[in-house]
Amino acid sequence: MTAKLNARGDVAVLVPAAGAGLRLGPGGPKALRLLAGEPLLVHAIRRLAAAPSVRVIIVAAPAPETEAVRELLAPIAPVTVVAGGRERQESVARALAAVPPDVDIVLVHDAARALTPPQLIESVAAAVRSGHPAVIPVLPVVDTIKEVHPAAAPAPAGVAAPPAAEMPSPGRVEVVAGTVDRAVLRSVQTPQGFRRDVLVAAHAGADGLVTDDAGLVEKAGAAVVCVPGSELALKITRPFDLVLAEALLHVPWAP
Numbered sequence: 001m002t003a004k005l006n007a008r009g010d011v012a013v014l015v016p017a018a019g020a021g022l023r024l025g026p027g028g029p030k031a032l033r034l035l036a037g038e039p040l041l042v043h044a045i046r047r048l049a050a051a052p053s054v055r056v057i058i059v060a061a062p063a064p065e066t067e068a069v070r071e072l073l074a075p076i077a078p079v080t081v082v083a084g085g086r087e088r089q090e091s092v093a094r095a096l097a098a099v100p101p102d103v104d105i106v107l108v109h110d111a112a113r114a115l116t117p118p119q120l121i122e123s124v125a126a127a128v129r130s131g132h133p134a135v136i137p138v139l140p141v142v143d144t145i146k147e148v149h150p151a152a153a154p155a156p157a158g159v160a161a162p163p164a165a166e167m168p169s170p171g172r173v174e175v176v177a178g179t180v181d182r183a184v185l186r187s188v189q190t191p192q193g194f195r196r197d198v199l200v201a202a203h204a205g206a207d208g209l210v211t212d213d214a215g216l217v218e219k220a221g222a223a224v225v226c227v228p229g230s231e232l233a234l235k236i237t238r239p240f241d242l243v244l245a246e247a248l249l250h251v252p253w254a255p
């Protein structure tokens with residue numbers, strides 16, 4: 001049965017879903033990969049549609065799959081589907097352009113965070129509604145975090161280390177440059193919530209790529225406020241995450 005969105009809701013949710021899912025391995029666009037027999041995007045949309053604040057959902061689909069995604073989601077909830085871009089930021093910008101003029105609160109939510117509970121969507125929306133122009137859900141960092149640089153080209157004292165690859169690889173030795181104080185670090189999730197004018201201005205003024213929308217708002221100089229995130233809002237990125245997500249579907253407290 002198609003879920004109805006709340007016509008009295010005051011929130012539009014943009015769902016970037018156009019990524020390739022390279023880190024998940026071969027198998028097609030990540031948002032269309034199956035979790036317990038259904039595409040990740042279906043899991044994500046179902047949970048968004050269950051949040052009472054949500055009036056509009058706009059999905060940025062992999063461009064060649066736009067029509068297929070429209071058909072896939074039609075029985076789940078009323079959604080607008082646009083073609084995504086080459087980068088996440090472009091996908092968000094395209095979805096943002098399709099927000100109806102009378103909606104003042106916009107959330108941006110990764111399809112890859114497919115198990116995000118409706119309560120988290122509500123708590124981010126409530127924080128924006130209460131007056132914060134930009135809101136992100138966060139979790140504490142639980143590991144000790146080291147800054148590293150490649151052993152072959154150590155950064156001299158006082159000079160910024162060269163950019164490190166995302167992971168050390170065989171034959172590439174890294175050396176620790178220092179330990180970061182994790183008490184001031186947070187792991188950032190979606191949905192990220194914004195006053196619409198703030199998000200529109202941040203995207204319009206973007207002068208490079210950042211990895212989340214709050215990053216654009218920070219660059220524009222606006223305050224970004226944190227609310228508690230949820231372990232269930234994990235981003236399904238690598239094969240291990242898919243196994244974890246499958247297990248989470250069976251825990252009694254998961255939505």
Ligand SMILES: Nc1ccn([C@@H]2O[C@H](COP(=O)(O)OP(=O)(O)OP(=O)(O)O)[C@@H](O)[C@H]2O)c(=O)n1
Nearest residue numbers: 016017018019020021022023086087091111112
């Ligand atoms: N050009 C892109 C790239 C990413 N995304 C979306 O942004 C979210 C977060 O991206 P990530 O989880 O990193 O997904 P991928 O880019 O697909 O992953 P990978 O980097 O492994 O290819 C995902 O819902 C993804 O579909 C998007 O809409 N358009």
Ligand SMILES: C[C@](O)(CO)[C@H](O)COP(=O)(O)O
Nearest residue numbers: 088110188189190211212235
């Ligand atoms: C937006 C995001 O989910 C915040 O954690 C994340 O940055 C998106 O993932 P990506 O791999 O950086 O595109």
